[in-house]
Amino acid sequence: MTLLEVTGLTKRYAGLTALDRVSFAVSEAEILGLFGPNGAGKTTCFHCLSGFAVPDGGRVVFDGRDVTGWPPHRLAQAGIARTFQIVRPFRNLTVLDNVLVALGHRRYERLGALLGTWRGREPRRRALGILERVGLAAEADRMAGLLPLGMLKRLEVARALALAPRLLLLDEPFGGLAAEETAALAALVADLRAQGLTVVLVEHQMRVAMALVDRVVVLDHGALIAAGPPDAVRGDARVVEAYLGTDAVARGH
Amino acid sequence: MYVYTVATLLGIYCILTLGLNTITGIAGQISLGHAAFLGIGAYTAAILTVRHAWDFWPALLAAVAVTAAAGALVGAAAIRVREDFLAITTMGVNFVVVAVFLYFPFFGGAFGIGGIPAPSWPGGSLGKPGLFLLVLAGVLLALGVNLWLLRSWVGLALLATREDEDAARAAGVNVRRFKIVAFTVGTALAGLAGSFYAHFLTFISPEDFGFAFSITILCMLVFGGIGTNRGAILGAGVLGVLPELFRPLADYRMLTYGAILLLMMRWAPHGLLGDESALWRALARRRGAP
Amino acid sequence: MSTLVQQLVNGLTVGSLYALMALGLTMVYGVLRVLHIAHAGVFTLGAYAGLWAFRGSGSFWAALLAAMAAAVLLGLAMERWVYRPLLAKPPIATLIASIGVFIGLEELYRIVAGPQPHGFEVPLALPALRAGGVLVTAPQLLVALVTGVLLAGLWLLLARTELGLAIRAASQDAEVATACGMNTRRVVALTFGVGSALAGAGGMLVGVFYNSVSPTMGSVTAYKGLAIIVLGGLGSVPGTVAGGLIVGVVETLVISLVEFPLPRDAWAFLAMIAVFLARPQGLFSAR
Numbered sequence: 150m151t152l153l154e155v156t157g158l159t160k161r162y163a164g165l166t167a168l169d170r171v172s173f174a175v176s177e178a179e180i181l182g183l184f185g186p187n188g189a190g191k192t193t194c195f196h197c198l199s200g201f202a203v204p205d206g207g208r209v210v211f212d213g214r215d216v217t218g219w220p221p222h223r224l225a226q227a228g229i230a231r232t233f234q235i236v237r238p239f240r241n242l243t244v245l246d247n248v249l250v251a252l253g254h255r256r257y258e259r260l261g262a263l264l265g266t267w268r269g270r271e272p273r274r275r276a277l278g279i280l281e282r283v284g285l286a287a288e289a290d291r292m293a294g295l296l297p298l299g300m301l302k303r304l305e306v307a308r309a310l311a312l313a314p315r316l317l318l319l320d321e322p323f324g325g326l327a328a329e330e331t332a333a334l335a336a337l338v339a340d341l342r343a344q345g346l347t348v349v350l351v352e353h354q355m356r357v358a359m360a361l362v363d364r365v366v367v368l369d370h371g372a373l374i375a376a377g378p379p380d381a382v383r384g385d386a387r388v389v390e391a392y393l394g395t396d397a398v399a400r401g402h
Numbered sequence: 403m404y405v406y407t408v409a410t411l412l413g414i415y416c417i418l419t420l421g422l423n424t425i426t427g428i429a430g431q432i433s434l435g436h437a438a439f440l441g442i443g444a445y446t447a448a449i450l451t452v453r454h455a456w457d458f459w460p461a462l463l464a465a466v467a468v469t470a471a472a473g474a475l476v477g478a479a480a481i482r483v484r485e486d487f488l489a490i491t492t493m494g495v496n497f498v499v500v501a502v503f504l505y506f507p508f509f510g511g512a513f514g515i516g517g518i519p520a521p522s523w524p525g526g527s528l529g530k531p532g533l534f535l536l537v538l539a540g541v542l543l544a545l546g547v548n549l550w551l552l553r554s555w556v557g558l559a560l561l562a563t564r565e566d567e568d569a570a571r572a573a574g575v576n577v578r579r580f581k582i583v584a585f586t587v588g589t590a591l592a593g594l595a596g597s598f599y600a601h602f603l604t605f606i607s608p609e610d611f612g613f614a615f616s617i618t619i620l621c622m623l624v625f626g627g628i629g630t631n632r633g634a635i636l637g638a639g640v641l642g643v644l645p646e647l648f649r650p651l652a653d654y655r656m657l658t659y660g661a662i663l664l665l666m667m668r669w670a671p672h673g674l675l676g677d678e679s680a681l682w683r684a685l686a687r688r689r690g691a692p
Numbered sequence: 693m694s695t696l697v698q699q700l701v702n703g704l705t706v707g708s709l710y711a712l713m714a715l716g717l718t719m720v721y722g723v724l725r726v727l728h729i730a731h732a733g734v735f736t737l738g739a740y741a742g743l744w745a746f747r748g749s750g751s752f753w754a755a756l757l758a759a760m761a762a763a764v765l766l767g768l769a770m771e772r773w774v775y776r777p778l779l780a781k782p783p784i785a786t787l788i789a790s791i792g793v794f795i796g797l798e799e800l801y802r803i804v805a806g807p808q809p810h811g812f813e814v815p816l817a818l819p820a821l822r823a824g825g826v827l828v829t830a831p832q833l834l835v836a837l838v839t840g841v842l843l844a845g846l847w848l849l850l851a852r853t854e855l856g857l858a859i860r861a862a863s864q865d866a867e868v869a870t871a872c873g874m875n876t877r878r879v880v881a882l883t884f885g886v887g888s889a890l891a892g893a894g895g896m897l898v899g900v901f902y903n904s905v906s907p908t909m910g911s912v913t914a915y916k917g918l919a920i921i922v923l924g925g926l927g928s929v930p931g932t933v934a935g936g937l938i939v940g941v942v943e944t945l946v947i948s949l950v951e952f953p954l955p956r957d958a959w960a961f962l963a964m965i966a967v968f969l970a971r972p973q974g975l976f977s978a979r
Contacts (some may be wrong), residue, residue: 159594187427199572200571201568201571201572220566220571220576221571221572222571222572222573222574222576222577224573225571225572225573226573226574230572231566231572233569233572237566237568237569238566238569239561239565239566239569239570240565240566241565241677242561242562242565246558248560249558250558250559250561250562250570250573250575251573251574253555253558253559253574253575254573254574254575255557255574256555257556257559257574257575257576257580258576262554262555262556262559263554263555263556264554265554265555266553266555267554267555267557267558268556269551269552308572308573309567309572311573312574314571338575345414430784432784432787432788434791437826442918479965479968479969482968482969483968483969485784485787486726486727486782486783486784486787486924487727487968489727489784489787490727490915490918490968491773491965491968494915494961494962494964494965494968495965497957497958498916498961498962498965499960499963500953501957501958501961502954502958505954505955505958574859602861614795617791617795620788621792626790645747648937654803656796656798656799657796657799657800657803659792659795659796659868660791660792660793660794660795660796660797661796662790662792663788663789663791663792663795664774664789664792664793664796665792667778667781667785667786667788667789667792668777668778668789670772671781
């Protein structure tokens with residue numbers, strides 16, 4: 150069953166077409182890899198899906214609803230959660246409170262936001278449960294700004310999970326992590342999928358990412374150039390060219 | 403009687419710093435125009451009671467409502483301009499509001515509005531001690547509002563907005579709405595203070611509400627510890643009473659405030675009693691030890 | 693027609709004074725990404741230093757040099773003891789500190805020189821030009837001459853010297869500039885020096901032009917300066933010069949044509965707020 154359907158997604162910045170009529174679909178409980186060389190439009194695509202950029206054309210349909218151009222907080226409330234490539238914790242809040250912010254997502258639109266409290270036992274219990282899933286329960290009462298990068302990456306995931314999402318958008322979750330941290334996080338992502346969560350993964354570290362994904366979509370210069378299972382895409386001539394081409398340019402510098 | 407005068411003034415300062423703390427300390431939206439909202443509240447109360455013979459209490463409510471509406475407008479502006487540009491926008495708002503008071507005859511021009519009646523109780527007029535008690539109740543109300551906010555999910559959303567707007571949006575927080583909420587609540591408190599101020603002085607004029615006073619309020623908040631209600635109250639108390647104790651300080655008030663702002667930012671950005679200040683941490687350790 | 697040209701001349705004069713003030717703001721914003729509110733204090737110091745040096749020496753040019761030198765010293769001191777230690781702190785801390793310095797300086801000028809404005813009359817050896825119905829007064833000619841020389845000097849510095857290149861690189865991207873082996877600290881100090889020199893000259897010229905030096909003369913100018921750098925695209929030197937001239941001309945024209953119930957500065961503030969709201973990232977900026 151299709152959970153997310155992207156049709157003809159287009160985004161221009163000051164004359165530059167960052168995304169050019171990109172279409173793909175994500176089925177329920179699959180991990181889709183969104184790959185491509187630097188500047189291919191992955192980040193723009195990611196922004197359009199998470200509401201941080203408004204597309205100039207095309208449609209995004211999530212769970213049967215047209216969510217094109219919705220603002221981030223509405224998408225978050227509707228069940229699309231994202232993480233940030235460069236971690237963005239609420240530094241002066243505790244790890245637990247970071248998760249609580251996202252746990253409150255259903256309340257912020259109602260008057261009940263003024264009546265209930267986030268300092269009760271019940272919200273704390275639920276937030277601790279989420280921290281346990283990502284292995285951060287022991288850090289619950291530390292200030293988020295004091296955590297090392299590996300933990301902050303997991304905090305990003307914890308905050309996303311607190312939205313009880315149906316679709317999880319991961320923006321380079323493995324960047325800057327040590328090997329064992331990467332393995333642990335990859336295992337967590339695989340585990341989440343096994344529990345029925347759908348994931349879109351943007352990642353540069355191909356070895357980890359290719360092992361994790363069920364299907365791959367490759368962008369280059371804002372256009373979709375290949376889609377399919379990892380093995381098929383790996384051998385695709387246009388994909389090889391896109392990657393090798395940029396590599397050659399990079400080496401030329 | 404002098405004691406009541408000073409105490410009442412300190413109470414008004416407290417309401418102002420608590421209101422600014424809602425906007426700048428809790429929600430992280432810097433405002434350099436808080437005195438303008440004090441002025442809007444004061445002028446509303448003064449015009450209604452002097453010219454339209456309103457009773458003190460309905461005029462108080464009107465002052466709060468009008469000021470909160472003006473604050474909501476500025477909060478809407480905070481959606482488009484961020485951080486330092488919000489700071490200079492609010493600074494501009496302060497200048498414009500004072501100019502309007504000064505140049506529109508409706509507001510009494512440079513002479514302002516005089517003959518503002520003392521607040522009345524059903525039993526008769528409130529004396530100075532009565533007014534002080536009223537202001538004290540106002541301080542408790544402002545403190546209660548902030549404590550309530552911080553306890554509620556709204557408060558958590560405001561804290562998240564302060565820490566990182568984009569991350570807050572990704573976590574389901576409607577940042578725009580909560581900025582307006584913060585400005586509305588904070589300026590409503592300034593409106594409350596404005597009504598008290600007008601009836602306390604019985605005479606108000608435009609220069610009472612200038613940029614310098616906005617800086618004074620900010621300075622009190624920074625000095626006590628921005629982001630905390632105890633800091634807001636301590637700052638208002640200490641910096642409010644100092645010029646009364648040391649007259650020379652009153653003459654060099656702005657120089658002192660300027661120095662405090664610079665030195666606090668340089669060496670003690672969390673103020674005297676902020677959560678991360680040396681003093682507060684030492685106190686927390688002592689409480690935790692036994 | 694000639695009144696229109698006359699207003700244009702008047703507006704350009706005022707505008708070039710705004711530009712002198714705003715250039716320091718935009719350059720500092722370019723390299724440090726902070727709003728240097730205390731720049732207004734540098735501007736005012738230039739006026740006072742120029743006034744005192746003129747009373748001592750009787751020479752306009754010696755006074756101008758003194759104004760610029762005093763401004764440079766103050767600017768460098770602020771860079772060293774206010775901004776550099778606060779670089780790692782959130783921008784709000786820098787801004788608050790900067791405002792602290794600004795109001796402290798204003799108060800200091802008031803204490804030292806008194807709250808009343810001082811006259812600053814300079815006997816000028818320049819003629820007044822008259823063509824058709826248009827009059828260019830001697831002070832206007834002086835302002836045009838000095839700003840012209842200073843702007844040409846600034847252009848030479850930025851376009852033709854290595855330090856100028858470093859400033860431009862740092863305002864594009866400080867990290868890259870550091871990575872390319874440029875000493876960013878020196879570049880930042882130089883930026884403060886150059887910006888302050890221009891503001892010092894601007895302050896003195898404003899004092900001479902309006903024949904008045906007062907402790908708070910920097911406030912309104914500073915506020916217009918902030919709006920001008922937003923108009924000009926933050927960090928852009930040519931944009932700021934254009935922005936300054938445009939604000940000067942528009943202000944002069946509008947005020948000569950329409951009668952408002954509010955003083956011109958209040959309208960200036962309203963216009964600035966409109967600018968911030970309309971285009972927070974600058975009107976001429978591609979970003």
